[in-house]
Amino acid sequence: MAKAIIIGSGIAGLATAIRLSCKGYDVEVFEANPYVGGKLSSFNLGSYKFNFGPQLLTMPHYIDELFELCGELPGDKFIYKKKEISCKYFWDDGIKLTAYSNKKKFFNEIEEVLKISTKDLKKYLQKSKRKYELTKKIFLENSLHKLKNFFNKETIIGLLNLNYLEINKTLADINEKQIQEPHLVQLYNRFATYNGSNPYQTPGIMSMIQHLENHYGTFVAKNGMGNISESLKELCIKHSVKIHLNSKVEKIEVKDKKAQGIMVKNKFHPSDLVISNMDIYPTYRYLLKKHKQPTKILEQERSSSAVIFYWGIKKKFPELDLHNIFFSNDYKQEFENIFEKFTVGEDLTVYVNITSKDNPTDAPDGCENWYVMVNTPFNNGQDWKVISNRIRENVIKKLNKLLKVRLEDLIEEEMTITPSEIEQKTMSYLGALYGTSSNSKISAFLRHPNFSRNISNLYFCGGSVHPGGGIPLCLMSAKIVSELIPKA
Numbered sequence: 469m470a471k472a473i474i475i476g477s478g479i480a481g482l483a484t485a486i487r488l489s490c491k492g493y494d495v496e497v498f499e500a501n502p503y504v505g506g507k508l509s510s511f512n513l514g515s516y517k518f519n520f521g522p523q524l525l526t527m528p529h530y531i532d533e534l535f536e537l538c539g540e541l542p543g544d545k546f547i548y549k550k551k552e553i554s555c556k557y558f559w560d561d562g563i564k565l566t567a568y569s570n571k572k573k574f575f576n577e578i579e580e581v582l583k584i585s586t587k588d589l590k591k592y593l594q595k596s597k598r599k600y601e602l603t604k605k606i607f608l609e610n611s612l613h614k615l616k617n618f619f620n621k622e623t624i625i626g627l628l629n630l631n632y633l634e635i636n637k638t639l640a641d642i643n644e645k646q647i648q649e650p651h652l653v654q655l656y657n658r659f660a661t662y663n664g665s666n667p668y669q670t671p672g673i674m675s676m677i678q679h680l681e682n683h684y685g686t687f688v689a690k691n692g693m694g695n696i697s698e699s700l701k702e703l704c705i706k707h708s709v710k711i712h713l714n715s716k717v718e719k720i721e722v723k724d725k726k727a728q729g730i731m732v733k734n735k736f737h738p739s740d741l742v743i744s745n746m747d748i749y750p751t752y753r754y755l756l757k758k759h760k761q762p763t764k765i766l767e768q769e770r771s772s773s774a775v776i777f778y779w780g781i782k783k784k785f786p787e788l789d790l791h792n793i794f795f796s797n798d799y800k801q802e803f804e805n806i807f808e809k810f811t812v813g814e815d816l817t818v819y820v821n822i823t824s825k826d827n828p829t830d831a832p833d834g835c836e837n838w839y840v841m842v843n844t845p846f847n848n849g850q851d852w853k854v855i856s857n858r859i860r861e862n863v864i865k866k867l868n869k870l871l872k873v874r875l876e877d878l879i880e881e882e883m884t885i886t887p888s889e890i891e892q893k894t895m896s897y898l899g900a901l902y903g904t905s906s907n908s909k910i911s912a913f914l915r916h917p918n919f920s921r922n923i924s925n926l927y928f929c930g931g932s933v934h935p936g937g938g939i940p941l942c943l944m945s946a947k948i949v950s951e952l953i954p955k956a
């Protein structure tokens with residue numbers, strides 16, 4: 469039986485393992501951590517349960533697909549429900565806006581709260597949908613690095629509509645022109661952060677990101693985001709995939725320009741295929757040290773990172789939901805700080821996620837589990853202890869004012885994660901949340917392909933390679949890799 473070894477058990481590694489096992493391969497996964505999932509994992513702090521990284525679940529049908537591929541009912545293990553409220557938005561000027569997943573309800577809310585017509589917004593959303601439809605086959609669902617994928621009807625139509633995609637304008641510019649109302653402009657600029665980019669640099673094509681949320685909706689996983697990885701791990705084991713935890717891969721063995729297997733704890737594990745799910749940068753720098761390095765790709769600008777406070781709060785806040793955003797007053801300055809000055813200012817946008825709203829057992833009675841996140845630059849050697857202390861102070865000041873409380877008296881459990889800790893825990897280069905940024909208009913072409921051009925039988929999946937970061941795209945990378953690999 470042909471063998472495939474996967475390095476890393478992030479969401480893309482687990483999905484690739486399942487797909488290759490369904491293709492008849494004998495699959496083994498080697499994971500450095502004592503748990504699976506990488507960024508997509510959960511942990512407990514006292515009586516509170518927290519998701520480590522991702523909180524927003526979109527396009528869960530890509531996860532269902534993995535269960536279906538194995539002839540299983542997804543709903544038995546991976547349970548999720550659609551959210552009626554996608555997000556609650558708060559501004560310092562007192563405006564509060566609830567983004568309902570029901571479009572009519574959301575438009576009514578905008579008209580009532582912001583006192584504007586939604587005619588222009590509807591046009592904008594229609595355009596975003598078209599952008600997604602024009603580009604999904606080229607940029608998301610297939611390898612961008614195989615010539616044959618350019619010779620089909622969808623790609624030709626996409627290329628003929630380049631102007632419509634607005635790649636020569638920034639997301640912020642098109643939002644300002646097409647939406648105009650400042651609160652809504654900021655709200656739609658925010659979608660650049662879904663792949664760790666800067667709305668004032670990323671091209672206008674990125675307005676398609678919000679289409680995924682607006683059209684497909686947002687979801688909440690019943691047993692937490694970490695359960696996605698755990699349920700995929702179970703699916704792997706059921707389908708004879710062997711998972712080795714605490715097994716850091718030290719080298720990819722290559723002979724005659726062909727991957728031969730891997731080295732773990734000085735032991736050689738031979739394999740017909742090697743698929744790396746770890747960040748592309750350390751894959752080359754540490755596991756393929758002596759081989760030709762794709763330097764231009766490896767040196768691409770990284771996405772933003774984050775400082776996260778996990779707080780056990782001994783109070784309930786009925787005015788909040790699962791996802792809540794408290795916007796800064798100067799969004800442009802905030803991104804200039806992150807991407808140009810590599811620092812974090814005083815006036816911050818704060819994301820508060822509370823899973824106990826939907827899964828009450830995630831916090832004790834009368835309490836809530838707050839995951840409080842602020843966007844930051846990637847790890848550039850900054851003093852994160854000093855920065856995170858300052859962020860904590862500013863976040864508390866801001867939330868106290870808007871929620872009329874004294875949060876410092878309500879925090880009974882606490883843990884903080886900074887970009888350098890994200891880097892250590894997930895081995896993501898510079899602690900970037902989403903691999904490389906999408907600030908350049910050609911960034912899609914500057915991500916590493918899902919295969920090696922110089923070493924045969926070597927493949928790559930996950931957030932740092934094509935088509936990019938975020939759970940849905942990582943799952944697409946697994947699909948692309950498995951389609952590039954012939955049946956065993």
Ligand SMILES: Cc1cc2nc3c(=O)[nH]c(=O)nc-3n(C[C@H](O)[C@H](O)[C@H](O)COP(=O)(O)OP(=O)(O)OC[C@H]3O[C@@H](n4cnc5c(N)ncnc54)[C@H](O)[C@@H]3O)c2cc1C
Nearest residue numbers: 476478479480500506507521522523524717930931938939
């Ligand atoms: C704070 C935060 C918030 C986020 N929010 C969202 C969100 O709301 N929605 C969303 O869709 N996405 C979000 N993301 C992004 C999303 O989490 C990632 O894009 C995705 O989980 C990356 O998956 P991956 O398959 O690339 O692997 P990773 O999760 O990066 O895992 C890679 C795995 O490889 C292992 N590994 C590394 N080196 C080795 C080695 N040498 N040997 C063996 N194993 C190794 C690591 O231990 C790790 O388990 C967020 C990320 C973070 C960190």
